[in-house]
Amino acid sequence: xxxxxxxxxxxxxxxxxxxxxxxxxxxxxxxxxxxxxxxxxxxxxxxxxxxxxxxxxxxxxxxxxxxxxxxxxxxxxxxxxxxxxxxxxxxxxxxxxxxxxxxxxxxxxxxxxxxxxxxxxxxxxxxxxxxxxxxxxxxxxxxxxxxxxxxxxxxxxxxxxxxxxxxxxxxxxxxxxxxxxxxxxxxxxxxxxxxxxxxxxxxxxxxxxxxxxxxxxxxxxxxxxxxxxxxxxxxxxxxxxxxxxxxxxxxxxxxxxxxxxxxxxxxxxxxxxxxxxxxxxxxxxxxxxxxxxxxxxxxxxxxxxxxxxxxxxxxxxxxxxxxxxxxxxxxxxxxxxxxxx
Amino acid sequence: xxxxxxxxxxxxxxxxxxxxxxxxxxxxxxxxxxxxxxxxxxxxxxxxxxxxxxxxxxxxxxxxxxxxxxxxxxxxxxxxxxxxxxxxxxxxxxxxxxxxxxxxxxxxxxxxxxxxxxxxxxxxxxxxxxxxxxxxxxxxxxxxxxxxxxxxxxxxxxxxxxxxxxxxxxxxxxxxxxxxxxxxxxxxxxxxxxxxxxxxxxxxxxxxxxxxxxxxxxxxxxxxxxxxxxxxxxxxxxxxxxxxxxxxxxxxxxxxxxxxxxxxxxxxxxxxxxxxxxxxxxxxxxxxxxxxxxxxxxxxxxxxxxxxxxxxxxxxxxxxxxxxxxxxxxxxxxxxxxxxx
Numbered sequence: 001x002x003x004x005x006x007x008x009x010x011x012x013x014x015x016x017x018x019x020x021x022x023x024x025x026x027x028x029x030x031x032x033x034x035x036x037x038x039x040x041x042x043x044x045x046x047x048x049x050x051x052x053x054x055x056x057x058x059x060x061x062x063x064x065x066x067x068x069x070x071x072x073x074x075x076x077x078x079x080x081x082x083x084x085x086x087x088x089x090x091x092x093x094x095x096x097x098x099x100x101x102x103x104x105x106x107x108x109x110x111x112x113x114x115x116x117x118x119x120x121x122x123x124x125x126x127x128x129x130x131x132x133x134x135x136x137x138x139x140x141x142x143x144x145x146x147x148x149x150x151x152x153x154x155x156x157x158x159x160x161x162x163x164x165x166x167x168x169x170x171x172x173x174x175x176x177x178x179x180x181x182x183x184x185x186x187x188x189x190x191x192x193x194x195x196x197x198x199x200x201x202x203x204x205x206x207x208x209x210x211x212x213x214x215x216x217x218x219x220x221x222x223x224x225x226x227x228x229x230x231x232x233x234x235x236x237x238x239x240x241x242x243x244x245x246x247x248x249x250x251x252x253x254x255x256x257x258x259x260x261x262x263x264x265x266x267x268x269x270x271x272x273x274x275x276x277x278x279x280x281x282x283x284x285x286x287x288x289x290x291x292x293x294x295x296x297x298x299x300x301x302x303x304x305x306x307x308x309x310x311x312x313x314x315x316x317x318x319x320x321x322x323x324x325x326x327x328x329x330x331x332x333x334x335x336x337x338x339x340x341x
Numbered sequence: 342x343x344x345x346x347x348x349x350x351x352x353x354x355x356x357x358x359x360x361x362x363x364x365x366x367x368x369x370x371x372x373x374x375x376x377x378x379x380x381x382x383x384x385x386x387x388x389x390x391x392x393x394x395x396x397x398x399x400x401x402x403x404x405x406x407x408x409x410x411x412x413x414x415x416x417x418x419x420x421x422x423x424x425x426x427x428x429x430x431x432x433x434x435x436x437x438x439x440x441x442x443x444x445x446x447x448x449x450x451x452x453x454x455x456x457x458x459x460x461x462x463x464x465x466x467x468x469x470x471x472x473x474x475x476x477x478x479x480x481x482x483x484x485x486x487x488x489x490x491x492x493x494x495x496x497x498x499x500x501x502x503x504x505x506x507x508x509x510x511x512x513x514x515x516x517x518x519x520x521x522x523x524x525x526x527x528x529x530x531x532x533x534x535x536x537x538x539x540x541x542x543x544x545x546x547x548x549x550x551x552x553x554x555x556x557x558x559x560x561x562x563x564x565x566x567x568x569x570x571x572x573x574x575x576x577x578x579x580x581x582x583x584x585x586x587x588x589x590x591x592x593x594x595x596x597x598x599x600x601x602x603x604x605x606x607x608x609x610x611x612x613x614x615x616x617x618x619x620x621x622x623x624x625x626x627x628x629x630x631x632x633x634x635x636x637x638x639x640x641x642x643x644x645x646x647x648x649x650x651x652x653x654x655x656x657x658x659x660x661x662x663x664x665x666x667x668x669x670x671x672x673x674x675x676x677x678x679x680x681x682x
Contacts, residue, residue, distance in 0.1 A: 176542075200586040200587060201584060221578065238562065242551075244542045245541040245542065266553075
């Protein structure tokens with residue numbers, strides 16, 4: 001048999017639907033990044049491998065805003081702004097006080113630029129005095145109907161397709177994945193379960209101080225305006241330690257504020273820095289796709305510098321993802337790989 | 342066929358091994374208490390029933406010390422006392438300062454009487470300055486070898502058999518069970534996974550303040566001597582709300598300090614107080630078995646009063662449990678049901 005026929009056979013094999021069906025990450029473009037994920041998961045789940053990790057220790061942590069769904073604006077800011085506007089007539093003082101004044105005057109533009117602390121303060125103040133149950137019911141109703149101003153989709157449809165695939169792939173390989181959000185834990189919980197199938201108790205986030213009161217003979221939890229914990233930056237490793245009690249072996253965050261650097265560093269095993277099999281994986285997502293999502297970076301480049309120094313995987317939304325959202329066709333507007341800088 | 346033969350047949354049926362095998366709670370004595378558990382689980386898991394609850398909302402919370410294993414002493418106090426004694430030579434001030442002075446002088450007798458706040462303070466101080474990883478490794482080693490002073494068993498063997506059965510039964514019926522401890526979350530996590538198969542992230546407990554430091558270029562979590570949260574009394578509903586984000590439909594605690602009253606009240610649905618199908622279940626364990634375990638009550642009877650006022654189920658270890666520990670034979674020393682007061 002000639003070599004040409006064998007070659008033809010091989011090409012046909014690669015192109016069969018059967019081969020395509022077993023790719024666990026079809027929305028990720030083939031390349032070194034995708035291969036690194038596949039290699040890591042294979043290595044840590046192969047008994048006898050030098051980097052084998054027992055299923056009980058396969059803990060993965062994911063930032064949410066900008067890592068699992070868009071953050072310009074993120075869902076909690078969008079929700080807080082709506083509630084703030086509804087209640088503004090009863091609060092004339094908000095028109096003189098930051099960050100409320102800026103949020104009410106600049107509205108959408110404010111949400112594009114605000115930091116996590118200010119956004120969560122809006123949530124805390126806009127919902128102060130409400131019971132936890134009423135607050136959650138409000139948030140669920142809002143997230144079920146409100147549409148993202150640019151994409152005109154409900155928030156549950158804004159999950160990044162490649163990240164949905166990654167979470168499903170990790171689950172199939174015995175990982176237990178948590179969301180570790182700098183935003184409201186309650187808002188993140190609603191989206192986590194509806195868009196990613198992540199249980200509410202597997203979500204860690206920012207929270208307000210609440211009180212237990214007796215009202216009409218029943219115990220009721222009411223929210224105060226005071227922030228209990230802003231779960232950002234150096235607080236993330238501490239909250240992971242307190243909630244889970246194990247150090248993750250995979251962490252994913254994104255470039256914008258530097259708020260995920262500590263979490264990614266915390267997940268890194270010393271051995272990973274060298275060559276050879278990986279014992280942990282750090283994923284840093286870069287928003288460089290102005291066509292399909294947004295393009296923005298970090299003023300001081302701290303996240304990218306940390307990634308370079310520590311050998312973390314940097315994901316380009318533009319070049320590493322064949323598809324961003326389920327409502328966009330794969331590769332519909334994706335730039336050619338050859339354009340990659 | 343005569344009635345006598347039919348009756349004989351019925352008696353044989355009840356006594357067959359097949360019947361015994363399908364009892365999910367063999368260590369619980371048959372009676373109204375056990376029946377109440379069985380009825381509740383059947384009602385909330387029967388689609389179409391007026392008290393049906395979806396699997397996602399079948400949340401159960403359990404106190405640990407005195408509810409899942411003995412608390413005279415509990416494991417965290419026993420562990421803290423040992424560490425305190427080891428370090429006492431370097432801390433002459435402990436001999437003048439409470440609660441350290443009392444713990445060092447009275448030792449085992451101190452553990453019998455100390456309240457949760459004092460016990461957790463011992464844990465916090467005795468382990469201050471250690472990394473979280475070193476602390477957990479210490480605790481795991483201690484719990485793997487130390488023996489309970491009276492029962493001469495390792496702590497992992499001190500799980501109450503009826504509660505192991507109850508947790509397995511709930512799991513088989515779609516419940517997600519959490520431990521909500523007033524003791525050290527780290528100590529409870531080790532025992533939870535080894536004795537009850539409850540994952541570490543499903544344990545909520547008391548914690549100390551920790552810091553994230555950079556040591557030799559690596560992020561390290563170190564414990565301070567300061568209590569971050571004492572997870573007792575009114576704090577339990579708040580920590581459940583923050584960690585899980587759902588109100589439980591089953592809560593179990595025990596009589597001693599009144600520390601579980603708020604958690605049990607929080608789990609109660611208003612409708613449960615009336616007659617008819619139950620929408621939630623509250624279980625309060627009473628230590629009234631001086632032969633197989635211990636007999637003690639609560640000075641102000643607050644837990645029992647709350648149980649009476651709200652219709653909670655009170656479990657007598659002496660009369661409701663056929664077996665307490667796996668290393669004791671069933672009914673070996675159990676008093677006859679007829680003796681029940």
